[in-house]
Amino acid sequence: MSVPASVASVFRGRVLATAGTCWLLVVGIAAVGAPLLAPFDPLEFDPFVRLSEPGWPHLLGTDHFGRDSLSRAIYGARMAILIGSGSVLIALVAGGLIGMLSAYFVRLGHFLMRVVDVLMAFPALLLALVLMTLLDRSVLNTIIVIGIVYATTTARILFGMTLKLKRDVFVDAAICSGAGHASILFRHILPNLVSPMLVQASFIFAFAQLQAAALDFLGLGLPPEVPSWGNMLSEERVYVTRAPWLLIFPGALIILSVFSMNLVGDALRDNIDPRFKDDIAGV
Amino acid sequence: MVLLDIRDLDLSIARGGELLPVVQGISFTVEENETLGIVGESGCGKSLTALAIMGLLEGSAVRIAGGSIHFQGRNLLALAPVERRRVMGERMAMIFQEPMTSLNPVYRIGDQIGEAILQHRRMSRKQVHERVLELLDLVRIPDPERLIDSFPHQMSGGQRQRVMIAMALACDPKLLIADEPTTALDVTVQKDVLELMHSLQTRTGMSIVLISHDLAVIAETCDKVAVMYRGRIVEHAATSALFSNMSHPYTLGLLGSIPAHDQDVEWLDAIPGRVPTLDELISGCAFHPRCFAAKDSCRTVDPVAAAVAPAHFVRCHFPQGNST
Numbered sequence: 001m002s003v004p005a006s007v008a009s010v011f012r013g014r015v016l017a018t019a020g021t022c023w024l025l026v027v028g029i030a031a032v033g034a035p036l037l038a039p040f041d042p043l044e045f046d047p048f049v050r051l052s053e054p055g056w057p058h059l060l061g062t063d064h065f066g067r068d069s070l071s072r073a074i075y076g077a078r079m080a081i082l083i084g085s086g087s088v089l090i091a092l093v094a095g096g097l098i099g100m101l102s103a104y105f106v107r108l109g110h111f112l113m114r115v116v117d118v119l120m121a122f123p124a125l126l127l128a129l130v131l132m133t134l135l136d137r138s139v140l141n142t143i144i145v146i147g148i149v150y151a152t153t154t155a156r157i158l159f160g161m162t163l164k165l166k167r168d169v170f171v172d173a174a175i176c177s178g179a180g181h182a183s184i185l186f187r188h189i190l191p192n193l194v195s196p197m198l199v200q201a202s203f204i205f206a207f208a209q210l211q212a213a214a215l216d217f218l219g220l221g222l223p224p225e226v227p228s229w230g231n232m233l234s235e236e237r238v239y240v241t242r243a244p245w246l247l248i249f250p251g252a253l254i255i256l257s258v259f260s261m262n263l264v265g266d267a268l269r270d271n272i273d274p275r276f277k278d279d280i281a282g283v
Numbered sequence: 284m285v286l287l288d289i290r291d292l293d294l295s296i297a298r299g300g301e302l303l304p305v306v307q308g309i310s311f312t313v314e315e316n317e318t319l320g321i322v323g324e325s326g327c328g329k330s331l332t333a334l335a336i337m338g339l340l341e342g343s344a345v346r347i348a349g350g351s352i353h354f355q356g357r358n359l360l361a362l363a364p365v366e367r368r369r370v371m372g373e374r375m376a377m378i379f380q381e382p383m384t385s386l387n388p389v390y391r392i393g394d395q396i397g398e399a400i401l402q403h404r405r406m407s408r409k410q411v412h413e414r415v416l417e418l419l420d421l422v423r424i425p426d427p428e429r430l431i432d433s434f435p436h437q438m439s440g441g442q443r444q445r446v447m448i449a450m451a452l453a454c455d456p457k458l459l460i461a462d463e464p465t466t467a468l469d470v471t472v473q474k475d476v477l478e479l480m481h482s483l484q485t486r487t488g489m490s491i492v493l494i495s496h497d498l499a500v501i502a503e504t505c506d507k508v509a510v511m512y513r514g515r516i517v518e519h520a521a522t523s524a525l526f527s528n529m530s531h532p533y534t535l536g537l538l539g540s541i542p543a544h545d546q547d548v549e550w551l552d553a554i555p556g557r558v559p560t561l562d563e564l565i566s567g568c569a570f571h572p573r574c575f576a577a578k579d580s581c582r583t584v585d586p587v588a589a590a591v592a593p594a595h596f597v598r599c600h601f602p603q604g605n606s607t
Contacts, residue, residue, distance in 0.1 A: 106342070168384055169379050169381055169384045169385040170384065170385055170386055170387040170388075172337075172339050172377075172379065172385075173377070173379060173385050173386070173447070173450065174387075174398075175337075175338075175339060175371070176337050176339070176371055176372060176376055176377040176451075177371065177372035177376065177398070177399040177402050177450065177451075177453070178368045178369065178370075178371045178372030178373060178399075178402045178403055179368070179372075179398075179402055180365075180368055183402070187398065188387055188398075191387070191389045191390065192387070192388065192389050194389070
């Protein structure tokens with residue numbers, strides 16, 4: 001099957017997943033083309049148009065500093081994607097390594113997985129809060145903290161899957177052909193973990209948005225001047241009665257994006273595994 | 284020349300703080316270009332012996348408690364892991380019972396065989412590709428050019444077992460251990476695979492250790508046979524000698540359990556009972572509770588292996604063969 005055809009088959013008959021992908025594309029385009037698409041500078045104050053209603057020229061109104069909401073939302077897409085992919089990267093690499101090594105080297109696992117257990121004993125948001133209070137508010141620190149929080153669940157999942165995989169006969173067969181530990185782990189076991197990791201990635205990407213928004217809202221996430229959807233909610237919450245659109249709009253963006261990522265994650269899970277494909281060689 | 288020489292191999296399993304012996308005092312040799320069959324019921328220690336030879340017991344509950352495994356004159360049990368990996372795959376290889384699970388599901392079979400080659404040989408991509416095609420052709424996979432890019436789940440059981448054999452043969456091993464290679468296959472496919480293994484042996488001059496519970500398979504393919512019961516070799520002889528003069532009641536029992544196509548019998552002469560579990564202590568001969576020829580001495584004295592003919596050893600007080 002050619003690549004375009006197999007991509008097309010992912011979307012065939014999946015209206016919601018297709019819609020989700022389209023929305024994520026819109027977010028992606030907004031992130032990449034923010035400087036071109038945003039009608040105003042997202043950081044520029046304009047005291048004369050504070051809290052203006054949606055209309056012309058501020059399509060989505062302005063906040064209490066007179067900054068253009070639409071422009072801030074467009075730049076916010078950048079932050080959403082940056083935080084999402086950054087935490088996914090950290091969570092998968094750290095969590096993946098911890099999980100795989102723990103399952104493969106049993107003694108090491110006794111130690112590492114207990115550390116993971118302790119971290120998992122805290123609710124995700126509480127753990128992120130504790131870590132954030134120890135660090136400065138910055139984009140990088142937010143990414144690292146969210147990455148660490150989701151590295152624990154990733155480690156758990158991959159630990160279990162590696163435990164099962166390492167007992168599979170094909171691992172014995174690899175040992176028989178003279179493969180060493182590194183080769184068994186990364187060339188024989190890891191490829192089997194790619195699909196669960198991708199699915200996990202799509203969910204982490206989504207939850208990272210919620211987590212980042214929550215941290216922003218509590219004033220512990222990104223620095224307040226950074227245009228992010230969470231910061232928009234956080235800063236304008238006191239004006240919910242006077243200018244509700246300032247909360248409805250970024251809130252809707254977060255909900256739509258998280259929902260879309262979950263839909264895409266589900267579609268990925270159904271499609272990515274070669275074992276679920278139905279073409280048979282020789283037929 | 285002796286290729287594989289196993290002496291007094293003891294394997295134990297740790298359970299609840301004590302060591303239960305699972306294989307006791309196994310000794311046999313495999314010459315170059317020879318096929319040794321190991322036969323016995325499930326749970327008699329056949330597979331564990333194979334795993335011990337390949338060094339696959341590491342990380343399991345089974346320990347090598349004693350004895351030696353010499354391969355080409357070197358004691359495998361004394362080799363460092365790095366040295367041992369160099370021997371495995373390159374000079375000895377193994378094929379497994381379950382062709383459904385012994386191939387990595389996410390690898391295309393061409394890459395999978397290539398991986399086994401690259402483990403020991405430095406080759407360019409093109410050379411590896413050529414070699415994989417050659418191997419697939421060798422194991423009689425039809426249309427290798429097309430199937431080289433397929434995934435294991437797209438192939439039939441017989442095809443997968445052929446791919447497994449191709450993988451094992453990737454570096455021209457001197458010894459191939461086949462643990463029930465045909466048990467999971469259809470009878471007609473079984474025959475093909477066994478014939479394939481035999482023809483490959485004639486071609487490459489390798490030795491084979493064939494593990495099976497099917498005496499008929501062993502009779503057809505092996506030069507020598509070791510019959511195992513509860514962790515011990517109870518009868519050991521050349522195939523022709525064994526079949527012309529079966530001496531251990533257990534071997535006779537195995538033969539009696541094979542349905543004959545030219546006789547219409549109501550009941551097969553199966554061996555009564557089952558293989559005792561590891562923690563059941565049995566005094567005397569381990570087989571006496573199921574043996575038709577058991578006498579008082581069997582219940583108290585454990586028999587030792589004795590020759591009933593030259594190079595034909597039986598561990599029984601009352602061997603049944605025609606020499607008695």
